[in-house]
Every structure is written in structure tokens, then in C-alpha cells.
Amino acid sequence: VPHSTQLALRHPGGVTPILVGPGALADAAGELSTILSGRRLFTVSSERLLDLHGSALGPVEAVAHQAYRLIVPDGEEAKRPEVAARLWSEMARAGAKRDSCLAAFGGGSVGDVSGFVAGAFARGIEWFQLPTTLLAQVDASIGGKTAIDLPEAKNAVGLFHQPALVVCDTALLSTLPARQLRSGLFEVLKVAALFEPELLATVEAKLDRLVGGDAEALSPVVTAAARLKARVVEGDLTDRGERRLLNFGHTLGHALEAALDYRHLTHGEAVGFGMLFALRLAVRRGMDEVEAECVSRLIDRVGLPVLPPLAIETVLSAMARDKKARESGLDWVLPAGLGRGGGATTVPADELAKELEAFLASHCE
Ligand SMILES: NC(=O)c1ccc[n+]([C@@H]2O[C@H](COP(=O)([O-])OP(=O)(O)OC[C@H]3O[C@@H](n4cnc5c(N)ncnc54)[C@H](O)[C@@H]3O)[C@@H](O)[C@H]2O)c1
Ligand SMILES: [Zn+2]
DSSP: OOOOEEEEEEETTEEEEEEEETTHHHHTHHHHHHHHTTOEEEEEEOHHHHHHHGGGGHHHHHTSSEEEEEEOOSGGGGGSHHHHHHHHHHHHHTTOOTTOEEEEEESHHHHHHHHHHHHHGGGOOEEEEEEOSHHIIIIITSSOEEEEOOSSOTTOEEEEOOOSEEEEEGGGGGGSOHHHHHHHHHHHHHHHHHHOHHHHHHHHHHHHHHHTTOHHHHHHHHHHHHHHHHHHHHTOTTSSSGGGGGGTTHHHHHHHHHHTTTTSSOHHHHHHHHHHHHHHHHHHTTOOHHHHHHHHHHHHHHOOOOBOOOOHHHHHHHHHTOTTOBTTBOOEEEESSTTSOEEEEOOOHHHHHHHHHHHHHHHBO
């Protein structure tokens, strides 16, 4: 009897089922056996993931005609162009064809490079997301955005390629370090604050179990956050409208990540800082102070590190280089109120400098 919850993301190419729950990978075998019958499956993952959870792939690989594993380096290193090029060669050598399938088994890094590789190989082969981090289960695996990094800029080259299936097996999260669980929780808080404040209360009430990787506590939270992400993406597949709201916390977040050379902060932590800052700007534009405080307090409780010393000029210039910056300047996504979405607005340079100065003073060593 399958225990996982099934969600769906409708897009112009069809419908992507999203399975969530402990043991979802085993539950997905039925669905996959129809898709994979007679086809080759290439599973992209890292040594670390395969050591920890390789056995969970058993039911998936068993239904493919032939199963191959392709290894990528751990973490962001997986997104280097040389890695993508090597994967294409390995696939070609193993006889991959237009109807071969690819599966991404790992965090957002593995998902991003895998989707890019699948989207370009033979002008696009079918692929699946089997995300293993909280951040990837609630955010990165949903929506079809893929990317690799250039030495010059992160996520600089990418394409949209919707996966045919997403399987969020929450049992895999039991081995995830607490810091990575916290990191994913910040993306949960992001969609909860914008669209579903009840989810904030759930996170607050179960925080210890969530950070402990408890699958029972995590499953409903992953389900709720994944459903929100899918709903927003469905309404806006190319990132021009409502999907931009998902950039709440990301304007300063991306700049902090870049200013710190992608080393000191996880993506989620950077977004946590970014949301704290955006909430200050939002209050200056009329957001209810008590509501803003409710989100800020929860961000603090999930837990942010102290930032190393950072010059305001470093952060401002990182912002100016952001991929999302346009000629007219940077958009700031500011929440309107709890659960009431938000809007994108520009912020005058003098206000930005003054607020950022105060923000860095209170968060840096
Ligand atoms: N495509 C999108 O829409 C999208 C959205 C958000 C983020 N991203 C991208 O996702 C990446 C970040 O992803 P991430 O936060 O998942 O980090 P990650 O993929 O780098 O993984 C973080 C670490 O967790 C380890 N790990 C993964 N699963 C584990 C498990 N079950 N148990 C123990 N350890 C495990 C990994 O080995 C790695 O060391 C960034 O490159 C970011 O740009 C993409
Ligand atoms: Zn993010």
C-alpha cells in the first residue's frame, strides 16, 4: 500500500507527478515501471549519496531495461561545465539514445546539472528528480529550472526542462546534517510567509523534530511547501509573473553568497538573511510590524550564523552583478502581509545604503 502523497504540476508539456513521503521511492516503482520499460536509465549521483542511500535506488533501477550510474563530485562542484561534458560523453559511450532516461539522485546541485545534461543531450531526453536534501525536495526539484556554473558566475548557463516525475522520499532526510535541514527550512518559511501562514505555525511547533531529520514531522511540511511551489510555478512557467515572488529573500541572499565566495553560507542561510532584510524594507512600506516580527522571529529560531566582517561596498557590487539585475536596477520582492503574497519594487539607492549599513552592523562579527 503506497503511503506517499501525490501532487501534480501541470505544464505545457504535460503533468509532472510529485510523490512525497517516507518510502516514496519504493512507492514510485509502479509508476516508473511503465515509463522505464525497455529503456536505459542513467542515474546521476555522488559517491557520498550512493554510500548512504544507494540501496533506496534498487526498486527504481530494477524496472529499467538497463541501469547505469554516473558519478559527480559532491556539492556545488557538480555544476562545473567539465562535469556536464563528461556526463554527455559517458552517456554517449554507453549507448544513450533519444529515448533513454536520466535520474538525478542528490541535492539541488545534482538536480541542476542532471537537468541541464538531460535537457541538452539529443535535444532533450526524459528525466526524473529524486531529491535527497530538504532544499531540493521543497524547492529545487520542482519547476524545471536547470543550470550549471561558470567560473565567472553561478547558474550562468541553463535551460528549462520539466522532469517527468519528482519523488521526494522524506526517509532519505534522516542522514542530512542539521545545517542542511535548517537551510531547507528557510525556503519553507519563504513560501509559508507569502502564501500559507499556517505552515509557519507548523514549523514553529515541530522545529526540533524537523531539524532532527524526523521523516514523520518532515513529510507534511515537505508536502505543503512542494504544493505551494508547484502551484506558483504552474501559474507562471517562464518566471515573469508570480514566480518572481519566490525571489523573496534572494536579492540580498544572492549578493551575500557571492560576496562570501559561496563558502560561508548555505543557500538557505543566505535567503534567511535576505528575508530578514526584505522584511525591514517591507515594514517601511506599510507591512504590519507584528506580522513581519512573527516571520523574523521564526527565522532567528531556525538559526542563522554570525556573518564575517563585510564591507557594504562588497555587498552592493555583488548585487549589481546579479543575473536578475536589469538596466533599471534590482527588483526587491517585499511581502504585502502574512499569506498575502507580495510585489516587486525598486528601492532608492540612499535608502538601501542606510538600511544595509545598519543590517550588516547587527549581523557581522
Ligand atoms: N533549480 C532550481 O530551481 C534551484 C532552486 C534552489 C536552489 N538550486 C540550486 O541547488 C543547489 C543547492 O542544493 P542543496 O541545498 O540541496 O545542496 P547540495 O546539493 O549541494 O547538497 C548539500 C550537501 O548535502 C549532502 N547530501 C545530500 N543529500 C543528503 C542526504 N540525504 N544525507 C546526507 N547528506 C546529503 C550532499 O552530499 C552535499 O554535501 C545550488 O546549486 C542552487 O543553485 C536550484
Ligand atoms: Zn532559493
